[in-house]
Amino acid sequence: MTTFALPRPSALSRRTVVGIAAVTAVVCLWSSFALSTRALEATGMSIGDAAIVRFGVPTLVFSPWIPRTLRRLRGEPTTVIALVLLAGLPHFLLFAWGAHLTSAALTGLLVPGTVPLFVTILLFLHRRTTVSRTRLIALAAIVAGVAASAVLMGGVADAGGIAVLLAAGLVWAAYTLGLGRTRLDPVGVIALVSVVSLVAALALTATGAMPSNLFDGRVDVSAWVAYGLVQGVGTGLLSTACYVVAVKNLGSSIPAAAGALSPVLTALVAVPLLGEQIAPGLVVALVLIVTGVAAFALAPARTTSPPPP
Template sequence: MVGESSARTTGYAALAMTVVLWSSFALTSRGIGTSSLTDADAALIRFVVPLVLLAPLVPRTVRALARERTTTVLLLLAGGLPHYLVMAFGAGLTNAGLTGLLVPGTVPLFVTLLLLRRQRVPARAVAALATIVAGVVASATLVGTDGGTTGIVLLVGAGAIWACYTLGLQRTGLAPLEIVVAVCALSALGGLVLTLSGLLPSHLLSSPGTVRVGDVLTFAVLQGIGTGLLSTLCYAHAVRALGSSVAAVGGALSPVLTALAAVPLFGETIGGGLGVALALVVTGVHVFNRTPPVPRTTRAAWPTARGPRPGPAALMRAAEVRL
């Protein structure tokens, strides 16, 4: 009994740390514009740091990648550099509250849409998704930002890209850390190509003297180590200790924490519009993740190395592995 109580205590601690780390990812992404780094610089730091720390796993990952389908690898890579840049561009045009809300909040919607032809969706999940859509509409119409709807469209697009990555997770036979290594390695390579070719500006590579050391350390710790490694390990422990439902529902608190933290950090306000959007999206995500799994259809959508295909809610719980 004591052991079980201790496990639940560490599980809640791990879940709390996960929520904080997810919020820090949204907050630091919003803060790129006020730092001495460009979006490309932040992306390089984000993916190079975990890659260096997990360098011993590179040979094993290369061998494992050789057994993967090309389409699966492409789906996984969507969650790397493409997702990061689209989210960073959107964050620069909106605010931290919307960044922390719209990206994770819209993923259940897009995952369900991608599986719609192959997976029945229960009425409760449909109602939850409708609530999420209402929250997105509220954010677009009630929340005023300098970037207008452009930033909101980019953040919603980042959610769609993460949904593609989520489906890649279900298809792959890679272990979680192998996924991190593969995505970080190819994303870092893609970032270098884009910066060295001049397609994306980089202060780190072109004028390193203008980059503040504190900014590099902040992004290395919070995004490279915190989001790239610690959040993955903490969330995995929370799921084992508390169960996937409790962990997923607890994760829905991340947008709220992000919006609250943005008030002192960026001088943002939680107006009525953002409050309505937060309430709708968080409620929708909560109900969606509490929806019982849907019986799978007799025809599989694709071969998988991991056995029976889970329903949308189960996929969403697996998708909470941050790269």
């Protein structure tokens, strides 16, 4: 009797499978960040409680790396440190505020969707860099999507909420530039952002500047645990690790483009979970921004600096 051996999967196919699994996890985790932030009010937690949980979990996990990170900060420019810290409490508060004023779908769409636009603008203002025609068209699609969300969404989102979400996107773009200039490794960045943000959140809640149930003795343990798993472990730890795995196995372009799918997943899940509706205006904004982000990520950068005068 003749037997046939099944071919063993190649190293490339295994890497592809691992990369796709990591990208899928990233999309789900990024979507859960927008959904859980929008659903914050329903949990009975205040914004101060959410901030403490969000940054407290990574602080505990990466506490052994804190002394090493502090030592490495000695030669770090102050401007770079400030840009990196924007990813902590400032971005979280803007993100949560924008989610409160608008919807989970818009929050998950406008914040990550406008980062390429703001990064390009900041680089142009700082170094007068230019981009390829393909990327300019992609950025135009993102701008059109933002305009569509403001004009077509009607009563679902007002101009103030969209402005806050755009500010959150701008803050994350500035952090992205700071991340490219810092000498800290990824663990050091997470440790620094988490510790400083946790200390700031505790100080603001302790002084009453930011509402919190923690200092009032009204703590819902189940809500804290659930939020800690989604925001602290999921967003703070797993999403970063999965994105690194995806980039190492698939390269940077595919994960960046696939990340544009998270707003679509957010909009779909928000319907049964939060009772939101997928209005025609949202569909138009989703198509324009998601297409723009994907096209921007897949297009060659071809960035050039103009010659000195």
